[in-house]
Amino acid sequence: MRARKAIAGRPAIPTSDTGRDEATRADGSEARANGRTCIVTREVKPAETMIRFVLSPDGMVVPDLKRELPGRGVWVSARADMVAAAAGKGRFARGFRRPVEVMPDLAGTVGRLLCERALGYLSLANRAGLVVAGFGKVSDAIAAGTVKVLVEARDGAPDGRRKLMGRVRARPENTIEHADMFDSAQISLALGRANVIHAAISADGLTEAFLAAARKFEAYWQETANSSCAAGSV
Template identity: 45%
Template structure:
């Protein structure tokens, strides 16, 4: 198991984290490049030109790389890294998770709402269960994730899940098998790593808990 909760696959390309020194699959790392004016730029989609510098999807490690000047050391040149770089990366990865989840919804591969999610789980249609980090524990125990690895996503808030489904808040969601689901799981694993050492989820979502679990939430 790698940082961020991803299972290491034998043939995945690997890179070394400049903060920890560990070698891990690229999919579980955050890529950075040196942009204009020698600024460190997060490249969460791994598409920007230039030499990549990699840090594990871990908030504390990104903060360490900034504080100790590890980007400059790895790039072998003076660079500027924003002090809030870890927060920037978290926001970018969260946006990717929500965009992919929204795409899965539009493709008919994702549903929300207690009854719909329960039906998908009972029929074996659900590959992944998504439950809001700030949802009531009592409500979340009513549904069980499918058997297997990487079948539960619990790093999103109710507000974030709701945003992906075009509603104010949502506590439960499910994903069917498919290419988009694999990408959602991978990005969610990175987000979980970035949020593992952050403040409690309720503080990130304006301090409002998801509230009472309901059948249409």
């Protein structure tokens, strides 16, 4: 796995997450132009849109979100209903070609891990000095053109969210991304501040990592009513 060089205590940010599995040929090139086959739908998709699973030494199916754990891997489309289908119909056993153990509510556990991964990047961005929080500071940052991602709590008051989005749309070049899939308690915990409703992140590799992880978490629950960090039944 390649990574950017760490700078001044900041963790290196992966630029390529490709776990070795049965789709990797002996010469190191990856089968099907970096695609992976979902064991539920049999569709070939980019690895970034999938969840990789491996087996623990005792035969338990384990999610490998970073795609770097050793051993044979199988892949499932990154959606809660697909993970639930794989867990409930013996597809993991067929994929690994051996008896396996599947943890209760695997789909909910994966969703929680995806959420924690995204919020972890938000926390790192905050420690790197990339985040401002509070309506006034976020509004000023939008006006100054320093915002790459606007983060708003999904349980925030509609009026404040509407005003900030109006400021975003009023900019001549609206390139600001919007992330509203987390609630205030989750954002506040990630930032180490109380009652955060609005936050803004300036451009950086950490910002891109957060946005990609947040979008993957959001898409994971697209076919279900659940979208929280708490593991719950699908």
